[in-house]
Amino acid sequence: MQKVQLSARGQASLVLGILLFFSIAITIAGYMASGQTREKIADFAADGATATGTITDKYIHVVRGTWIYWLDVSFKMQDGRTHNGSEEVPNTIYDGLNVGQAIQITYVRSTPEWFYVPGDAPTARDVAISEDMFQYGLIAGLLFLIALVVFAFWNRSEGTPAVRSPASDTAREFSFTPPRNRPRTGFGTRGH
Numbered sequence: 356m357q358k359v360q361l362s363a364r365g366q367a368s369l370v371l372g373i374l375l376f377f378s379i380a381i382t383i384a385g386y387m388a389s390g391q392t393r394e395k396i397a398d399f400a401a402d403g404a405t406a407t408g409t410i411t412d413k414y415i416h417v418v419r420g421t422w423i424y425w426l427d428v429s430f431k432m433q434d435g436r437t438h439n440g441s442e443e444v445p446n447t448i449y450d451g452l453n454v455g456q457a458i459q460i461t462y463v464r465s466t467p468e469w470f471y472v473p474g475d476a477p478t479a480r481d482v483a484i485s486e487d488m489f490q491y492g493l494i495a496g497l498l499f500l501i502a503l504v505v506f507a508f509w510n511r512s513e514g515t516p517a518v519r520s521p522a523s524d525t526a527r528e529f530s531f532t533p534p535r536n537r538p539r540t541g542f543g544t545r546g547h
Contacts, residue, residue, distance in 0.1 A: 371499055371506060372503060374499045375499040378495035380492075381488055381491070381495070386485075388485035389485035389488075392477050392481045393482055395463070395469050396477050396479075399461060399469070403462070403463060405461050406431055406459075406462065407457055407458070407459060408458055409430070409455065409458070411429050413452065415449075425443055426448075426449065426472065427439070428440060428442065428472070430460045430470070432467055438468075440470060445474075458473070459472075460472060
């Protein structure tokens, strides 16, 4: 099977396209995260409740070299139902807690999947971080889009032939200059 290698222009276009894709992904993630965090803050204030829960497990996921700390908790809500869930927490909170430990949980009555452990409440700072992610992603996306469009038109214009005037083409097609100082042979010659 033959390998196809992109030209330098093709590689540059591919890199710009990939950067555009990632900046769009960051923009969407920032927009969604800021909206959800705002909604959580409002719901905790309007429909929040507290319960004593238990840490049932703690573990670390490694994603591309980044450690992400998780707690599994179980708590009984005010209506008597038990809720089991997982929450990503900072390592400072993770290190201070143990499996089986009782802990105060704050949750939203109408959406018990939204809960937090002490020290991990969503704040306006979290909203600001998500909004910054949205804004920087949007700016980067626009810059990469402009660069990609400019690069595409620049490459396209380099591949077209030079423009010639129609008058010079017409003059060259219809002008005929007979060769000089060449003997005429063949058809149309006179015998002496």
